[in-house]
Amino acid sequence: MFGFIGVGQAGGSVADEAMKRGFHSVAINYSLSDLNSLVNVQDKLHLVGTEGVGKERSVAAKHMKNNWESSIEFIKNTMEKPSVQVIFVVFSAAGGTGSGVAPILLELLNECLTHKTIVAVPILPDSNEVLVNQMNSLELLEDLSMPETCVLPLDNQMVLSKYDGKISETRLYKETNKMFLDLIEVLLNYTDRGSKISTLDRKDLNQLFDTPGIMTIAQTDLNEFTNEGKYFDKLHDDIQKSWNNSIFTPVEFENVMRAGVILDVHEFLTEHISYNELFNVFDNKMPLDLFKGHYDKGNRAITILSGLTWINERMKQLDDLIETGNTEMKETTVYKARNRRREDLFKPKKLENKESKKTSYMEALKKLKR
Structure with missing residues (x-):
């Protein structure tokens, strides 16, 4: 059901691990050496024009004018498998190739693979990464901030916090990739399980994505509740807190369009779940659509929230890091986005209906002129 397109070095690493786990995966990169380092992915596209882009998003985008046709042909040839319904496009927000190519690629994919579900998975940097990484990430998020697709922001900062900041950079990246793919596998496993009450099937999951x-x-983790060590009135609080303590960027509580809830607990605990209370932290109080799966072999709840408000607070964090970094650099260093009106950069973005935002190839290619 799931396929992976890894763009750039970071995306390629995720695709390589996904392929190892049995997911259909491909990789795209300007760097031939990065592509050659992937041991599991067999389908690779070497973009022409430059051997790497040195973290320069504009260079990566510029050279797509000579690569967009081959990219579409490559993806059509490799991702048209009927078994692949959801395609994760994974890339680093901080680098050059992934950050520069992915926004263009996502628009082209939405145009040429309309029968597939496309999910953008930008990998955001932790606060210890260099200034240019934070700058690239802020610009990338601005490019994606009126999304036609689901955006699942994998966040190295959130993974780093789970280790209290005491983890090497190499291990951090491996752990982020592992945790992400572990979670995707868990979701798929639940869609194959039966239940006496209700199931969350692959069609439901597809709608969420x-x-x-x-x-x-x-x-x-609901062990403390099932072992009667915790009062049931804390149940909703714990699940709500998990939304801002995952491996993804913390959410903002304006609107939630769709939600999926997997309760894998003894039946008696499900009786203490009130969905009205669970979602009352959102301004719209309840999602427009709710998919439920009730199972009884474990002690956990998994929540999937989609159609959430844009991550403006995360963008502000990046901007603050950039502003701090710029004051410590030479005056000749200029951050091109610094003079943008902050109220425009961070104003809430309203979601549009996917069908109303169809773009053409030429529309996407306008971005190449930047």
Whole structure:
């Protein structure tokens, strides 16, 4: 059901691990050496024009004018498998190739693979990464901020916090990739399980991933409740807290369009779940659509929220890091986005209906002139 397109070095690493786990995966990169380092992915596209882009998003985008046709042909040839319904496009927000190519590629994919569900998975940097990485990420998020697709922002900062900041950079990246793919596998496994009460099937999961806007996926350990060590009135609080304590960027509580809730607990605990209370932290109080799966072999809840408001707070964090970094650099260093009106950069973005935002190839290619 799931396929992976890894763009750039970071995306390629995720695709390589996904292929190892049995997911159909391909990789795209300007760097031939990065492509050659992938041991599991067999389908690779070497973009022409430059051997790497040195973290320059504009260079990556510029050279797509000579690569967009071959990219579409490559993806059509490799991702048209009927078994692949949802395609994750994974890339680093901080680098050059992924950050520069992905926004263009996503628009082209939405145009030429209309029968597939496309999910953008930008990998955001932790606060220890260099200034240019933070700058690239802020610009990338601005490019994606009126999404036609589901955006699932994998966040190295959130993974780093789980280790109290005491983890090497190399291990951090591996752990982020592992946790992400572990979670995707868990979701798929539940869609194959039966239930006496209700199931969350693959069609439900597809609809969640087909919702434009920010998505998050979170797990909550319910052992303390099933062992009667915790009062049931804390149940909703714990699940709500998990939404801002996952491996994805913390959510903002304006609107939630769709939600999926997997309760894998003894039946008696499900009786203490009130969905009205669970979602009352959102301004719209309840999602427009809710998919439920009730199972009884474990002690956890998994929540999938989609169509969430854009991650403006995360963009502000990036901007603050950039502003701090710029004051410590030479005056000749100019951040091109610094003079943008902050109220425009961070104003809430309203979601549009996916069908009303169809773009053409030429529309996407306008971005190449930047």
